[in-house]
Amino acid sequence: MASDHQGPLARLRRGHEELVLRLLRTHGPLSRAELGRLSGLSRTTLYDIVVALMDGGAVVATAPAPAERRRGRPVETLSLHPEAGQVIGVDFARRAVHVAAVNVAHEVIGSASEAHSAGLGWEARADLAERLVARLAGGSLRLGVLSGVGVGVVGPVDDLSAAAERTEGATHPKPSPAPTRADLPVLLRKRFGAPVLVDNNTRLAALAEATWGAAAGVRDVLYLRLSYGVGGGLVTGGTLHRGAHGLSGEFGHITAEPGGRRCSCGKDGCLETVASIGAVLEAHGGAADLAAFLAALPDDPAAVRVLESVGTRVGTVLASVYNAVGPEVTVLGGELAEAGPVLFRSVEKALRAHLMPISRARADLRSATLGEAAGALGAIALVLHESPLLTHYPAPDSLE
Template structure:
């Protein structure tokens, strides 16, 4: 019946196709959903939705499953609908300052493989691409099926205005730095996208890796149940991302989420951005490490400081708490402006535990409007260093036409 209807291009056929694409898009963006969850998101009537889902299942575009017996609650198990896992896979790559992370996910949002490798921060473009190729080759022998690859999402350091790139496609928008450690390297980013697209034969999307970590936490991580999420990463730099109504917000020229450059000390240090007293000058990993040493602590890296704070060592607790208060104060101003339901804090500093998050929470509550305090939830990130790679996959699942062959339309596009 479905194919028969789609061989005509009348108003009813176009309406039905629009309904099908709406359901497929929701499953592509959010992963497995029950019929009730689909209904709440799509706004279709129960009868229309069940009819659409039945036809999509008949064509093989959608599959149904129920929880394993050990995961079920009392009562009848709730059937969940997902895209057919065999329909394709996507690769996510995070080109961080000191490591490469790669993840593979199928279109049903199932993670089927991950791998990471550290490298020297001065490793050039060619070296990073070679490392990516080695890691993809490793996964190809295990979980990755290159024949099923539909798209690649790549996270890089710095502002990025995203656009698809592939063999013969236009490169990413120029003019914004996007490759680790190379300011103004729009050409490097385009070269990276072109090389990966040629090597793996799939479209490539590039975005800021911290922003992708925000998207990953909203899809797979700490904020998977939230629609409006503010994410901040306290790492070698301080950055973040905004997920608004389930979609990543980029801002002009990819400048959204630069929370590290909110001034928190008007007479503080000069920041690399050119400002004074930015949050990054007091709450980045390097700033906290320096403050700990100035307080008499001995540590080779930020991991030693967070471990000491977790163990209750006074100097470490003090510097981490001070950073947490500054972070909470800055985020309160942002939250008052945009009103997210959830704030997620990630990065190396989160390993300090309550010494950090308790102070972020206290300063956040103090700075929020009273009416907003009970509406905002603060959570630590859960995806770790590989989160941005998963975010690259979420990016392509949100934005690329992975399902162009679903449902099977034999002649529908030529009518």
């Protein structure tokens, strides 16, 4: 009779193992108590599964550092074996390429960036990404254990996502003779020999801030980036929200000034027409660039007035989104956010003024912490969250 149940029992156990591996992959290091709460497995079952995964070399236990220890028995954390896989993230910004690498234990291996001219072709951008990756960790990055490449780009990504799916399983994908943006997954698959996942880079920055940054560990996050463009992203229930057609997070195109200036999207009065860096510099009229504008703060009354006006509009738009989705944490990032308290005071004042009274005390506005690396790190988080890594985890001897 026992043999009749061996198949179903083995499949059930394998399902439990894959659940634990997936939780460690998406959340990073967890204590046994946290793992038990997230998995819903009984203590006995979880103990058996963890022991088997540790014996198999897929999971390692780490004791807290001496400075982090408290009274009582130290609480160790479980994580995926650092050598079991690595993930590369590449952010193709408007005029720069940013790269980062993380292992499956959520440990950042390194990051690098390089600016380029606006007209640089896509094959040259892919070459630049490859060179930057080669420099990570002093050239010690092991592409042989590369589990995936996450990619962030400006704008909609439906065409790129479809192209990335077509490269899956292709041994030698070929780009077109004159590669375009749509060939990017093919170009990267050719260089790195790993699956490629693509998403909007601003949306990925939201996922990065929820994974490693200002909202690390928070499952419901609203993120807004104020840069040369204005956009954002939503993380709901710990998952990046894309929307039905991959257009979620276009907060820069919410009307902030009815009847205002024409936006590049074709509408009038979008938030981007008043809160982008270009709009702020134009409204100020005196600063040659953003660095000069920020350097004038807080002693330049004109700059302060501009930021207060911008902050009011930003806070009003954020309140509308907040009332709709109810995030736990709201993160404000981008180069303009470096203006600091002058901007944040106005944003928070308007945000609270337009929230439902019951939400005002719960609103938690934070400054982004990951800077220009956010898009690349978010691309890594995309792979860690969605790619079926470690479905067949390595035996101990393969990790040596």
